[in-house]
Amino acid sequence: MNPLLRCKDITKRFGGIVALDGFGMTVQADAITGLIGPNGAGKTTLFNVVSGVLSPDSGSVIFDGDDLMGRATHELCHAGIARTFQTPHPIKSLTVEENLRVAEAFGSLETDGTDSRLERTLDVLDLTEKRSTVAENLQMTERKHVDLGRALLTDPDLVLLDELLAGLNPTDKATLIEHIQQLHREFDVDFLVVEHDLSAIREMCDDVVVMNEGTFMTAGSPSDVLNDERVQEAYIGT
Ligand SMILES: Nc1ncnc2c1ncn2[C@@H]1O[C@H](COP(=O)(O)OP(=O)(O)OP(=O)(O)O)[C@@H](O)[C@H]1O
Ligand SMILES: [Mg+2]
Incomplete structure (x- = not known):
């Protein structure tokens, strides 16, 4: 087993609210991991800590063997961590292609001058025909594809997806899951996926981590975790 990301004993308080309460987990390399x-429970707060948007009160994040605490968002991007947000936010005034080129410039990708990754990303995400469309004219599903494409163009090792599937109809959801799996295989990128749709988690993920009230609950294969009575109780209890 080869850990890509390790979160150790992370605590984050917002005033009297303890969003993360000594949370720890390990994310393996070469996997799509679900975080449910x-x-x-603290899922978005954890993403904000791992991507450098928030500083925790205590704890550490080890990525690919390096301690990332205290690094700025752009440094974490260069270290190989990219993310999407709960609400997709491409740069609305730019075209799809311009959005991807901005991400490429921001990231660490050493291009070979052929735009091959950009073209392949457009292709896998069904965006080739929309490349000249201004982002504010895109539908929600397409905006989500652009957000995912922007994350990919920074040349990450790990992409954090925060409820990227939320609000999509079953057909669009199935398509996006296929895209994620294809990008994982083709670009050798791992994903940590926050998602409330547990059947999507079962379909998409190799491993699942469960958190509740800011703490680690359990981790394992989707079938083991989703059949765990404590996990079912935590969900029914909400
Ligand atoms: N900026 C903030 N200020 C105050 N409280 C916050 C802030 N961000 C998060 N919280 C609180 O921290 C806790 C964890 O929130 P978080 O958004 O991380 O949960 P989540 O697991 O992402 O939930 P959801 O599934 O609804 O997206 C919640 O009690 C939330 O109200
Ligand atoms: Mg959230």
């Missing part, structure tokens, strides 16, 4: 838990 009821509303308010």
